[in-house]
Amino acid sequence: MRSNLLAAITTATSTLTQFSVSQELPWDQNGQPLYRKNLKKIYVGPDRVEQTTLIALVGPGQDVYQNDRIAEVYLATDAKNPPSQLNQAITSILSARDLTGIVNFGTESDYVVEIQEDVLVYTFEFRLNVATT
Numbered sequence: 574m575r576s577n578l579l580a581a582i583t584t585a586t587s588t589l590t591q592f593s594v595s596q597e598l599p600w601d602q603n604g605q606p607l608y609r610k611n612l613k614k615i616y617v618g619p620d621r622v623e624q625t626t627l628i629a630l631v632g633p634g635q636d637v638y639q640n641d642r643i644a645e646v647y648l649a650t651d652a653k654n655p656p657s658q659l660n661q662a663i664t665s666i667l668s669a670r671d672l673t674g675i676v677n678f679g680t681e682s683d684y685v686v687e688i689q690e691d692v693l694v695y696t697f698e699f700r701l702n703v704a705t706t
Contacts, residue, residue, distance in 0.1 A: 575619055575620045578644050578669060578699055579596070579617045581669035582594055582617060582646065584669075585665040585666065585668050585669045586615065586662060586666065589665065591613055591656040591657070591662075592613050592648070592656070592658065593615070594614070594615045595611070595617075597616065598617075598618060598619060599616035599617075608648065608649045609649050609689065609694065612649050612650055612692065613648075615646060615647070615648050615662075615666065616646065616647045617644060618644055618647065620643060620644040621643050621644075622641065622643075623640075623643060624638050624639070624640050624641070625638065625641070627639045641700050641702055642700070644698075644699045645698055646666060646696070646698075646699065647695070647697075648662065648666070648694075648695040649694045649695070650693050650695075651693075652691050652692055652693045655693065663684070667682050667697065669682075670699055681698075681699070681702070682697060682698065682699045683697070684696060684698070
């Protein structure tokens with residue numbers, strides 16, 4: 574999922590001149606995430622799987638589960654001087670869910686904004702829902 578999402582975000586933001594997409598994972602350096610150090614650079618984190626029971630059936634191994642593959646995307650900008658293309662970047666990142674090319678049960682995306690000192694940190698969550706037995 575990460576590679577598809579990374580490719581989709583790269584395509585979706587290719588016309589934006591103030592932002593770039595990193596191929597690196599958003600790991601920490603000296604206790605600070607790279608996205609906080611490299612403002613206006615978009616980082617796609619590794620995906621993880623969460624499983625929830627949709628329908629509990631009688632008998633072992635018959636339950637229906639929903640496996641959610643989740644990937645987070647990070648973008649940080651200066652809080653005092655946000656880039657003029659920031660709204661376009663947010664829209665482009667969120668639109669990547671439609672460009673991933675993954676055939677699925679459902680895809681959701683949303684984001685939250687935190688202010689950390691003088692930096693706005695946008696954390697986007699992409700969730701791919703797949704029902705399994």
